[in-house]
Amino acid sequence: AEKEIAELLEKIEESDKHKVKSPFKIELDEEAVKKAQEELAKKNEDENFEKVEEEKAKPIEQEGTRLNEQPRESELAYLEIISSEKATPAQVARYLYGSAFKSHLQGDSVYPNLAKELIQKLTSENLGDVIRAGIIARKFLMQNDAEQVAKILQRKDLTVEMRYTIVDLLGKLRNPRAFKVLYLEFQKAVNPKLRDKVIEALGSLGDNRAIAVFYNVITSKNTRLDTPYTRYYAIAGIARLGTAQAKKTLEYDFDIFIGRSAARHFQIAREYVGAWVDPDRIDPVPPAGVEPPSHLKSPEFYYKGTRFLIKIPLKKDSVTRKPRLLVCIPGLDYNYEEMHGMCSAMAEKVKMAALTVVFDLETFPRYWSLNLDGLRSDKRLLEIINHVTRQGGLDSREIYLYGDYEGGEFVQAFAMNYPEKIGRAAFITNKIIKPDPNLMFPIGIGATPYDPYMNIDIVRFIKTNIAYFKPKNFKDKNVDAVLEEYRKVYENLGITSRFLVRTFPENVGENFYNSKASEAIAQYLFN
Numbered sequence: 001a002e003k004e005i006a007e008l009l010e011k012i013e014e015s016d017k018h019k020v021k022s023p024f025k026i027e028l029d030e031e032a033v034k035k036a037q038e039e040l041a042k043k044n045e046d047e048n049f050e051k052v053e054e055e056k057a058k059p060i061e062q063e064g065t066r067l068n069e070q071p072r073e074s075e076l077a078y079l080e081i082i083s084s085e086k087a088t089p090a091q092v093a094r095y096l097y098g099s100a101f102k103s104h105l106q107g108d109s110v111y112p113n114l115a116k117e118l119i120q121k122l123t124s125e126n127l128g129d130v131i132r133a134g135i136i137a138r139k140f141l142m143q144n145d146a147e148q149v150a151k152i153l154q155r156k157d158l159t160v161e162m163r164y165t166i167v168d169l170l171g172k173l174r175n176p177r178a179f180k181v182l183y184l185e186f187q188k189a190v191n192p193k194l195r196d197k198v199i200e201a202l203g204s205l206g207d208n209r210a211i212a213v214f215y216n217v218i219t220s221k222n223t224r225l226d227t228p229y230t231r232y233y234a235i236a237g238i239a240r241l242g243t244a245q246a247k248k249t250l251e252y253d254f255d256i257f258i259g260r261s262a263a264r265h266f267q268i269a270r271e272y273v274g275a276w277v278d279p280d281r282i283d284p285v286p287p288a289g290v291e292p293p294s295h296l297k298s299p300e301f302y303y304k305g306t307r308f309l310i311k312i313p314l315k316k317d318s319v320t321r322k323p324r325l326l327v328c329i330p331g332l333d334y335n336y337e338e339m340h341g342m343c344s345a346m347a348e349k350v351k352m353a354a355l356t357v358v359f360d361l362e363t364f365p366r367y368w369s370l371n372l373d374g375l376r377s378d379k380r381l382l383e384i385i386n387h388v389t390r391q392g393g394l395d396s397r398e399i400y401l402y403g404d405y406e407g408g409e410f411v412q413a414f415a416m417n418y419p420e421k422i423g424r425a426a427f428i429t430n431k432i433i434k435p436d437p438n439l440m441f442p443i444g445i446g447a448t449p450y451d452p453y454m455n456i457d458i459v460r461f462i463k464t465n466i467a468y469f470k471p472k473n474f475k476d477k478n479v480d481a482v483l484e485e486y487r488k489v490y491e492n493l494g495i496t497s498r499f500l501v502r503t504f505p506e507n508v509g510e511n512f513y514n515s516k517a518s519e520a521i522a523q524y525l526f527n
Contacts, residue, residue, distance in 0.1 A: 115141055119148050122169070127161050131449040134165040135373075138172035146175035153181055160191045167194070168373060171201025179207045186213065196233050200365050203237025208245045214238050218254060218262075229361075232265050232332055236361035239269035247273050264334040265361070268307075272362045279305040285391035286312060299340065303384045307358040309336065311344040312392045313351050322395040324423070325385065326525070328356045331368075331405030343402065346522040353394050357381055359410075368409035369442035370417070372450035378414055398423035400525050405429055413442055415466050416456045424525045425466040426502075432468065432482045435489050462490050467500040467524050500524075 118141060121133035141149070152158070152166050167185060170178045179202070186198040199217065202210040217234040238246045250270050254262075271277055283301035299309040313323050328343040330336040340356035347354035359367035359377050367377035389396040400423050403411035408429030415425050416433065435458050436444035445456040468483070483501060490497040502524060505516050 115145050115148075119145070119152070122149065122152055122166060123155070127159065128449055130162050130165050134169050135449060138169050141169075141173060143173055143175040146170055146173040146178045149173065150178050150181040153185055160194055163189075164194055164197050167197050167201050171204035174204055174206060176205050176207040179205055179209055183209075183213060192230070196229055199230065199233040199237050200240075203233075203240035206241060206243065208241070208243055210241060211238060211245060211249050215249065229332060231262055232361055233365070235262065235265045235269050236272075236365065239272040239362050242273060261333040261335070268334070268358075268360050269362065272360065277302055277305050277307075281305065282387065285310060285388050287391065287393045303387055304380070305363065306380055306384065307336075307360070308384055308388075309340040309356040309358075310353065310388055310392070311340070311347070312353045312388075312394070313348065322393055323351060323353045324398075324400065325389070325394050325396045326352050326354050326400045326402065327381070327385065328354065329381075329401075329403035329407035329410050330356065330358065331403070331407045332361075333405070334358070339404070339407075342518045346518055346525070349522070350526045352400070353388070353392060355384070355388055357384055368406040368413065370410070370413050372442075372448060377410065378417060381414070382418075401425040401427075402521060402525065403427050403429075409433075409442075412466070412468075415464055416445065416461050417454065419457070419460045419464045422464050422466065425464070426469055426521050426524055427466070428469045430476055430479060432479055434482050435485050458489060459493065459495065462486070462493075462495065462497045462499050465498050467502045469502050469504060469521065469524075471504050 118133050118137045122130055122137065124130050124133070137145075137149070149166060149169055153163065158166070163185070167182065170182060182198055182202050182205070186195060186202070189195045189198060199214070202213060214234040214237050218231055238249055250266065250273060254266065281302050282304060285301060299311055301308055301310060326343055326347045328339050330339045336356055336358045340354065343356060344354040357380075359371075359380075361367075363375055364371045364377045364380070365374065366372075371377045385396050385399065388394060399421055401411050401414065402425070403409075405428065408427035409431055411425050411427035412429070412433055415422050433442055434444045437446045437458075438444065440446045441448045441451075441454060441456065445458055445461075448454060470479075486497070486499060490499075502520065504520055
């Protein structure tokens with residue numbers, strides 16, 4: 001592995017002067033780590049004492065017993081509660097994200113035992129336990145725990161989903177010593193989803209050796225094990241490294257290896273690694289019925305680093321009625337300008353505002369499934385909707401939603417979780433969420449440890465005004481099978497379904513940014 005890495009690096013390094021140390025690549029001295037832990041414990045104790053005491057005082061009910069009055073015989077009492085099937089969503093949320101749980105990690109005797117038990121939980125045969133332990137571990141384990149976590153990958157009995165969780169955790173721990181293990185995992189992984197996750201994790205380590213891996217993925221013609229996203233993840237991985245060498249690599253001319261879509265990913269990656277976009281930046285939006293000033297006439301804006309395009313009608317439908325909102329989500333082809341043009345034209349005819357949101361892979365690596373294991377794409381969309389509603393004087397109590405491919409997957413996932421927000425929705429994709437409560441979301445509609453509050457009501461979704469659009473000659477056995485599952489669900493329940501399947505006119509191909517396609521979509525959304 002090291003020999004191949006060295007060979008790959010020779011392709012992209014001009015000279016030794018371009019070799020830069022990663023800001024995250026540190027020597028893990030045991031005494032230094034212990035001292036840092038003590039300082040962190042003291043700081044948290046000083047800053048959070050009052051807040052922790054207040055949280056401790058709040059009772060949590062479980063079968064008539066107050067959890068904060070239970071004897072804690074081991075440091076892992078909270079983990080056992082989280083792992084329990086009887087735990088309520090409120091208990092899980094508090095113990096996962098609340099300050100009360102974190103406060104008990106401060107101290108010399110508690111942390112080693114908790115770390116040991118968390119790593120042991122990661123080897124469980126139960127996938128739910130592994131994911132729950134992974135969620136907690138990435139919040140509370142430290143860099144020097146990565147070596148113990150990496151040893152778990154040597155086990156041959158791990159399922160793909162378990163390996164996925166361990167790889168994700170290694171990326172979150174940001175220890176460069178995990179590079180070799182992750183690289184070997186990338187080499188032997190035959191599951192495309194797992195390979196993509198390894199690429200994502202390598203980009204989080206801050207280790208310049210990963211650049212050679214990404215370079216090889218971007219320029220390789222061997223796509224046997226790759227998903228359509230693999231190159232995009234490699235581009236985002238370079239940006240996520242955040243080093244001087246990564247920035248220089250993104251300046252290279254990759255045009256001979258990439259197409260138009262990948263070129264857009266490169267542009268976004270350059271903006272990300274170059275810190276061109278302030279993650280705290282929130283752009284003002286001109287209100288409806290008002291001619292925007294010259295500096296706001298560009299349709300592109302940013303909200304906390306997330307790019308969005310918006311067109312608000314200059315003329316209101318009436319004096320009292322506020323313009324409604326059409327929200328469009330592009331796929332990973334990132335043809336967001338073309339999509340926004342189509343959505344603006346559709347919205348203009350009915351005097352609505354058109355909003356197109358661009359979720360970058362650097363921040364939202366799986367935005368189409370709501371990015372449950374990171375910064376949530378659904379939460380960010382709601383924030384942006386609230387922002388443009390206030391600034392633009394819009395009516396967003398119900399929104400009209402459209403997305404294609406990965407954007408279409410997002411539309412379905414969003415509609416399932418927020419059916420009350422949907423006026424009407426339309427989506428195009430070759431992956432549909434199954435109406436199976438035994439399959440974890442986003443494969444099915446079952447519970448997921450990533451969000452204990454998620455509770456998808458299949459009846460409410462079927463009663464939501466939403467349509468799946470497909471080309472006339474489109475045939476996919478998997479899609480047809482899932483649509484048949486939905487038909488059986490509403491027939492067995494004896495209800496009328498508002499989840500419709502619509503077919504595009506015969507002359508609409510794979511490019512949905514044309515008049516025939518937009519007419520069919522607009523007819524469903526607004527008529």
